[in-house]
Amino acid sequence: MCYSARIEADYHEYTRLYGADISIGDFVKLYWNRKEGAKLRIPKAVDAAFARDGSQEARQVREWIAQYDAQQATKLEQDLFKQRKRLADAQRTLQVKTTKAAQESQRIATDKIAWTLGKLADLRRTALTGEDARIFPGWYAPVLVVENGRRVVKPMRYQCRPAGKPAFYDSKYPGCYNARRDNLRGFWKEQFGHTHGLVVMDAFYENVSRHAVERRELRAGETEENVILEFSPTPPQPMLVACVWSHWRQGDEELLSFAAITDDPPPEIAAAGHDRCVIPIKPANIDAWLNPDPANLDAALAILDDRERPYYEHRLAA
Structure with missing residues (x-):
């Protein structure tokens, strides 16, 4: 499972490299919802892209970002004050008597x-x-x-909630940030052949077992340890990672969300201890992938098979 990725976060680059329009209304709606209290996670690099846009909408988004950052700073400063007080209280207690409770409070603070x-x-x-x-x-x-015959950039959540499904799908199927290639005609049949997207990545991250990375069996009495590996193409290059997406609606609520398609790994990823890999398509196939024919799913699968094949270097993630 590709549980994390480093993406091209600047929508200007999608415009420059791929001739895409920005769906500014969808970005405005996203930031408005966050301003109004929705718990939305947006990378700092996505926020930063609006500093380069002189449009009225971008100026409004920048104002909401500044307000949100100020609110977050206030909350963090309040938490900092509480923890500093907790630490001081624990230290005063320890000066008089050593207790496990005070030691634990000091450690946590x-x-x-x-x-x-x-x-x-x-x-x-x-x-x-x-x-x-x-x-x-x-x-x-x-x-x-x-959208309407034009390449467009939209903000979407990395965990797909298929249209028509209840909101509890997020917890029932928490792994829906990835879509297995061998299940595209099954679980993902409403999206595959209908709503295809691309996310530009330059690296992805996977959880693996340390002993698998080190290509050995667990030692007697050894507990399995998880490590995080960063996989990146060599030479460095942007990857046009194939995705499926959905526009979910329920009453006044809307959600744009996507899942990255994954497949069996190439040898170097398998040797590092992981069993899945994202699928970067070739630039020549962008339009064919983004304009699928529901009556010809084999053509879409052929695009996934005719993928880019870089060599993936790996390292322990910081």
Whole structure:
């Protein structure tokens, strides 16, 4: 399962490289909903793209981003104050008597202070890093689709909720951020051949067992340990990762969401201990993929088979 990816977060690049229009109304709606209290996760690098846009809509989004960041900073500062007080209380207790409760309170407060200071630093930082373009299940990313004959970029949640399904599908099927190629005609039949998209990635991340990465069996008495690997194509290049997506509606609620299609891994990923891989399509197949024929699913599968085949280097993720 591709549980995380580093994406091209700047919608201007979709316009420059792929001739896409931005569906600014969908971005405005997304940021409006977050401003109104919806718990939406949007990468910092997606926010930053609006600094380069002089449109009235982009200016409004920038204002909402600033308001949201200020609210988040206030919450973090309040939490920081509480944890510093907790730490001081624990330290005063320990000066009089050593207790397990005070030691544990000191440990927890110290960890939470460090975490909160890190979050505040990230919030206030203006220079972007690669981590600012990471998405995880439930986070939003720009997705390239076709709408009314034009390539368009829309913000979508990385965890697909198929149209017509109840909202509890998110918890019932938490793995719906990926769509297995061998299940496209089954679970994903309402999307496959109908609503195809592309997400531009330059790396993806997988959970694997340490002993599998090290190509050995578990030692006697050894507990299985999970590590996170970053896989990136060599030489570095953007990957046009095939996706299916859905426009879910219920009353006044709407949700645009997608799942990345995965398949059996190439040898170098299998050797690193993982059993799935995203599918980057060839640029020549963009229009054919984004304009599928529901009556010819074999043609869509042929595009997935005629994929780009870079060599995937891997390293332990930070």
